[in-house]
Structure formats: C-alpha cells, structure tokens
Amino acid sequence: MSDSCGYAEARRVAIFGGTHGNEMSGVALVSVWTRDDREIRRSRVRTEPFLCNPRAVEKCARYIDTDLNRAFTPENLSMPGGEELPYEVRRAKEINQIFGPKGSPDAYDVIFDLHNTTSNMGSTLILESATDHFNLQMVHYIKKAMAPESCMVLLTEHPQLKYSTTRSVAKHPVGLEVGPQPQGVLRSNIFESMRRIVKHALDFIEMFNGGVEFPACRVEVFRVHERVDYPRDTNGNISAMVHPHLQDCDWEPLNPGDPMFQTFDGSTIAYQGAGPVYPTFINEAAYYEKHQAFVTTFRETLAVSAIRKSTK
Amino acid sequence: MSDSCGYAEARRVAIFGGTHGNEMSGVALVSVWTRDDREIRRSRVRTEPFLCNPRAVEKCARYIDTDLNRAFTPENLSMPGGEELPYEVRRAKEINQIFGPKGSPDAYDVIFDLHNTTSNMGSTLILESATDHFNLQMVHYIKKAMAPESCMVLLTEHPQLKYSTTRSVAKHPVGLEVGPQPQGVLRSNIFESMRRIVKHALDFIEMFNGGVEFPACRVEVFRVHERVDYPRDTNGNISAMVHPHLQDCDWEPLNPGDPMFQTFDGSTIAYQGAGPVYPTFINEAAYYEKHQAFVTTFRETLAVSAIRKSTK
Numbered sequence: 036m037s038d039s040c041g042y043a044e045a046r047r048v049a050i051f052g053g054t055h056g057n058e059m060s061g062v063a064l065v066s067v068w069t070r071d072d073r074e075i076r077r078s079r080v081r082t083e084p085f086l087c088n089p090r091a092v093e094k095c096a097r098y099i100d101t102d103l104n105r106a107f108t109p110e111n112l113s114m115p116g117g118e119e120l121p122y123e124v125r126r127a128k129e130i131n132q133i134f135g136p137k138g139s140p141d142a143y144d145v146i147f148d149l150h151n152t153t154s155n156m157g158s159t160l161i162l163e164s165a166t167d168h169f170n171l172q173m174v175h176y177i178k179k180a181m182a183p184e185s186c187m188v189l190l191t192e193h194p195q196l197k198y199s200t201t202r203s204v205a206k207h208p209v210g211l212e213v214g215p216q217p218q219g220v221l222r223s224n225i226f227e228s229m230r231r232i233v234k235h236a237l238d239f240i241e242m243f244n245g246g247v248e249f250p251a252c253r254v255e256v257f258r259v260h261e262r263v264d265y266p267r268d269t270n271g272n273i274s275a276m277v278h279p280h281l282q283d284c285d286w287e288p289l290n291p292g293d294p295m296f297q298t299f300d301g302s303t304i305a306y307q308g309a310g311p312v313y314p315t316f317i318n319e320a321a322y323y324e325k326h327q328a329f330v331t332t333f334r335e336t337l338a339v340s341a342i343r344k345s346t347k
Numbered sequence: 348m349s350d351s352c353g354y355a356e357a358r359r360v361a362i363f364g365g366t367h368g369n370e371m372s373g374v375a376l377v378s379v380w381t382r383d384d385r386e387i388r389r390s391r392v393r394t395e396p397f398l399c400n401p402r403a404v405e406k407c408a409r410y411i412d413t414d415l416n417r418a419f420t421p422e423n424l425s426m427p428g429g430e431e432l433p434y435e436v437r438r439a440k441e442i443n444q445i446f447g448p449k450g451s452p453d454a455y456d457v458i459f460d461l462h463n464t465t466s467n468m469g470s471t472l473i474l475e476s477a478t479d480h481f482n483l484q485m486v487h488y489i490k491k492a493m494a495p496e497s498c499m500v501l502l503t504e505h506p507q508l509k510y511s512t513t514r515s516v517a518k519h520p521v522g523l524e525v526g527p528q529p530q531g532v533l534r535s536n537i538f539e540s541m542r543r544i545v546k547h548a549l550d551f552i553e554m555f556n557g558g559v560e561f562p563a564c565r566v567e568v569f570r571v572h573e574r575v576d577y578p579r580d581t582n583g584n585i586s587a588m589v590h591p592h593l594q595d596c597d598w599e600p601l602n603p604g605d606p607m608f609q610t611f612d613g614s615t616i617a618y619q620g621a622g623p624v625y626p627t628f629i630n631e632a633a634y635y636e637k638h639q640a641f642v643t644t645f646r647e648t649l650a651v652s653a654i655r656k657s658t659k
Contacts, residue, residue, distance in 0.1 A: 063585075063588075063611070066584065067611045095635070095636070096408075153529040153531075153532050215529075216529075217465040217527075217528075217529030217530060217532075217632050218529060218530050218531065218632065219465075219530065219632035219633070219635065220465050220529075220630055220631075220632045221585070221588050221630075222588070222589075222594060222630070223588040223589065223590065223591045223594065223609050224591055224594070226588060272378065273533070276375075276533050276534070276535040276538060277534075277535065278535065279535045279536055282534060282535065282536070297535050299375070299379045318532055318533075318534070319532075320529050320530065320531035320532045321531070323407070323531065324407070
C-alpha cells in the first residue's frame with residue numbers, strides 16, 4: 036500500500052455532450068439525463084450532464100464559427116471581449132467559468148466528453164496524459180467491465196500536437212469516442228455502448244470515493260504519433276481516397292509497403308514508414324478540413340500505479 | 348417489333364454531382380470528369396458533368412438556404428426576382444435555364460443525379476415514373492450489368508408525395524443513391540460502385556442511340572408508399588431510435604409486429620401495419636429534419652415494353 040498514489044476524491048463530475056453539434060449519441064444522452072438523472076446518480080459523487088454547444092446542436096453542425104474542441108487555449112480563455120468574439124470562443128470562456136478555471140483547484144474533478152466518429156474505431160477512451168494514474172486506473176476498470184466488447188485507449192500526449200479540448204478544463208479529462216456513426220445520425224448500438232461506458236466510469240468513481248484501493252496494473256494504449264493527410268493536387272483538393280484495404284481497419288497494424296491511398300485513376304499509394312504503426316481516426320468526416328486522413332499511433336503498455344483516496 | 352415503343356435518341360446527357368454538397372461520391376466524380384472526360388465520352392452522345400450546388404460543396408453542407416433537390420417546383424422555376432431569393436431557388440432557376448426548361452422539348456434527354464445516403468441501401472436507382480420505358484429498360488440493363496452486385500430500383504411515383512428534384516428538369520430523370528456513406532466522407536467502395544453504374548448507363552445509351560432494340564422485360568421495383576417519422580415528445584424532439592433489428596435492413600420485409608423503434612428507456616415499438624412493407628432510407632441523416640425515419644415501399648414487378656430508337 037505504501038507505494039500507491041493518493042488522489043483526491045472526485046466529487047464533482049460533468050458529462051459533456053454536443054461539443055460537436057452533429058455527434059448525436061452525446062447530444063441524446065445528455066438530453067435524456069437532463070430530463071431524468073437517476074441513471075447517472077451515485078451516492079458519493081455529483082454528476083452533471085451538460086450540452087456544450089447548443090447553437091451547433093440546433094443546426095446539427097460540428098460548430099458555428101470554430102471548433103469548440105480546439106478552443107480551450109490559454110489565449111482564448113484569457114481573451115477580453117464579448118459578443119464580437121467567435122461563438123465558440125465565447126462558449127469556451129463560459130464553460131471554463133462554470134467547470135474550471137482550467138488548471139485551478141476549483142476545476143471539476145472529472146469531465147467525460149462524449150463524441151462520435153465516422154471511423155470504425157469502436158469504443159475508444161481518449162486520455163491526455165500518461166501520468167494521470169487516476170484516469171489510467173479508470174480506463175483499466177472500464178476495459179475490464181466492457182469485455183468481451185473491446186474498448187481501446189488513445190493517448191494524445193504529444194510533444195508538438197496540442198488539442199486544447201473542451202474536457203481539458205477538468206483535473207481528469209476523459210474523451211469518449213464511439214463509432215462508426217455518420218454525423219447527424221443516432222444509431223442505437225453506438226448509443227448503448229456509450230451509455231455502458233459512462234455507467235462503468237461512474238461506478239469506478241463511486242468505488243474510489245468509497246475507499247476502494249486499485250492495485251497496480253498495466254494498460255495498453257495507442258499513443259498518437261503523427262497526422263497523415265490525403266494526397267492533394269496543386270489546388271489543395273484531395274486526389275486520392277483511403278485505400279479499401281485500410282478503410283475501416285482502425286487499430287490494425289499498417290506495415291511499410293501496405294496500401295494506404297487509392298488515387299482516382301486507380302493506382303495505389305503505399306505506406307513508406309520505417310516500421311508498423313497503428314492508424315486510427317481513419318477517414319473521419321470532420322478531419323478533411325483539418326488535412327488529416329488518419330492519425331498514426333504506436334502501441335505501448337503503460338505501468339499504472341496503485342491508487343487510493345488521499346486522506347487529506 | 349411492332350409493339351415496341353419508339354423513343355428519341357438521347358443525344359444530350361448530364362451527370363449532376365453536388366446537388367447535396369456533403370454527398371461526396373458525386374462531388375468527386377464530377378470533379379474527376381470535369382478535368383478529364385474520356386471515361387464518360389461515347390461516340391453517339393454528349394455527356395456533361397455538372398456541379399449543382401458549388402456553395403454547398405464549398406461548405407460541405409447539404410444546402411445553404413433550402414434543399415436544392417426539392418426546389419424544382421413550378422412556383423420556384425417561374426418566380427421573378429434575383430439576389431433576394433434563397434440561394435438554391437436562384438440555382439434551380441439557373442439549372443432549369445441550362446438543362447431545361449423542365450417539361451419542354453429543349454430539355455436535356457437524360458440527367459443522372461449522383462447522391463449518397465447514410466442508409467444501408469447499397470446501389471439504388473431512383474425513377475420518377477412507371478411508364479418511362481426508356482428509363483426502365485436502362486435500369487434493367489444496369490441491374491444485369493452490375494450483377495452479382497445488387498442494384499435496387501426505387502420508384503418515387505406517388506399520388507401525394509412530390510419531390511421536385513434537380514434531375515426532374517430532364518426528359519428522363521435518373522437518381523443514383525449509393526450507400527452507406529457518412530456525409531462529408533469519400534469511401535472508395537461507394538465511389539467505385541457509382542462509377543460503374545454510370546459507365547453501364549452510358550453504354551446503354553450509346554447502344555440505344557446506335558440502333559439496338561431492347562426486348563420487352565420485367566423489372567422489380569420498390570414503389571414508395573409512406574414516410575414514417577421517429578417517435579417524438581411534445582417538444583418535437585425524437586424519443587426513440589431506429590430499432591437495432593431494423594437498422595441497416597433496407598429492402599428487407601418489415602412485418603406487422605416486427606420491432607421498428609427503441610425508446611431511450613429501452614422499450615420496443617413494433618410495426619403495426621396490415622401487411623409487409625419494404626423500408627428504405629432507414630436512418631438517413633438528412634431526413635431527421637424532414638421528419639422521416641424511413642420510407643416504406645411495396646415491391647412490385649413492372650412489365651417493360653420493348654424499345655427502339657424512333658426513326659423521327
């Protein structure tokens with residue numbers, strides 16, 4: 036017990052839906068739980084469902100002016116000004132007021148941010164830090180509880196790529212990314228998977244707050260390596276599609292020489308890297324404008340410390 | 348031969364993409380063929396690729412102000428006015444000028460309008476009339492040429508439901524609807540299916556124009572019966588999802604008592620009709636705002652007359 040990490044109780048938890056207004060599972064779940072929160076109530080933690088981008092939800096669009104899930108930069112959050120700012124920058128400041136301030140002791144303990152993807156990623160948990168053992172223990176718990184259904188862990192910690200996500204306001208930010216689901220569509224299978232993940236996550240927090248100690252363990256994660264764009268012509272238009280051998284193969288190894296893109300005239304562009312990578316977010320609709328056909332990851336196994344509630 | 352229908356040569360053909368700016372197969376194919384039209388060139392017919400809604404394509408949205416594919420009403424097409432009209436109404440008037448006027452002898456012979464759906468419809472040809480034997484012979488030819496891949500035929504002829512589609516400008520309007528593909532995503536398998544259908548369609552026209560006679564045949568079609576909306580609460584928000592037993596089961600029979608919707612609290616709503624129907628456009632993203640979870644159809648077999656080129 037002596038080498039376990041102490042973490043404060045997670046008393047204040049939020050569940051964010053509609054950070055992107057056309058990702059319907061989170062929009063629907065937050066709407067359901069706002070009307071009746073019995074399903075997400077636990078005795079030792081207060082959990083609030085929250086709709087992040089109501090104007091984008093209304094329009095069934097990803098965003099109005101700019102991507103809310105990239106808007107939580109220090110510059111935006113400290114920016115003076117009001118109505119003249121882009122809608123999502125205003126909204127980021129509001130969310131930071133309510134659930135933050137980001138990086139402060141007043142910030143919420145845990146934020147679950149509910150997302151969908153058009154990629155064939157299945158159920159995925161997204162973490163921003165490899166040293167947050169509270170979150171790592173939580174995803175370990177969720178993975179076990181979801182089995183035999185798989186639940187992957189994407190680690191976005193990266194020296195250059197910074198995301199400035201909505202959930203980054205919390206002390207322990209957790210992204211849920213469930214797919215494949217088209218934008219603007221609600222599929223019952225995706226909805227139910229997301230619902231089960233949230234249930235297990237809240238059960239974990241309840242147990243943790245109740246004093247349960249979680250022993251050291253190991254968690255397999257996929258650490259973001261680099262973004263790969265579509266081939267483009269001189270006008271910036273894409274000139275090839277994700278190759279049918281790569282399409283829908285999120286999390287599977289892509290080896291040097293494997294087909295990666297198929298040009299409109301039928302020729303194949305192969306992956307040229309030095310060794311295997313694990314692509315994910317393959318052919319995600321929202322990432323065409325971000326110049327990303329997929330992101331490569333490396334698979335690694337993290338050693339997770341035992342954790343217990345700190346006795347203050 | 349004496350009972351065959353004479354149809355005029357189909358000399359002017361257009362291929363429309365981007366009627367909906369986020370349905371990417373048609374947008375990409377029209378773009379490819381605008382740069383290099385060798386693939387769609389035939390000796391006896393002139394074929395023009397055309398991007399219908401460039402502003403919606405630019406935004407990767409279905410439309411800017413209103414659905415272009417419902418805008419070709421007599422009222423819109425004869426409406427005076429300019430810049431103050433909704434963008435798609437102006438665009439409908441322009442398209443009607445270039446490819447119509449609708450219902451006139453000057454109208455284009457055939458327009459293929461390329462669409463994608465988030466529904467699991469596979470390759471579908473959409474016809475507006477059960478008495479256009481030229482089109483029925485064409486879809487018969489395409490179905491045979493596409494085999495063993497299936498190619499369904501949806502007949503939208505209906506006493507009440509009117510669509511006023513973009514392609515309705517032509518003498519012989521043909522919709523191509525290929526899915527499943529999320530909005531804003533280009534999948535190579537869907538792209539290639541659509542490309543093959545267009546190839547076979549142009550081959551048919553070339554043969555017809557060259558004097559080939561097509562004998563009487565029978566074609567299986569699915570005739571639109573009625574639209575079914577999602578269950579909704581008193582605020583108009585949906586209160587149930589397409590049931591997992593119905594999801595992705597386009598073209599399969601739905602019998603009385605079969606599960607149709609699943610409410611957010613897990614209960615099932617069954618289909619209550621008098622007999623089997625064949626649902627399609629199941630859970631199409633763009634139809635939430637049209638209050639349509641799916642459309643029911645009846646399966647029927649049409650007797651198609653022999654056709655030949657009229658000798659003027």
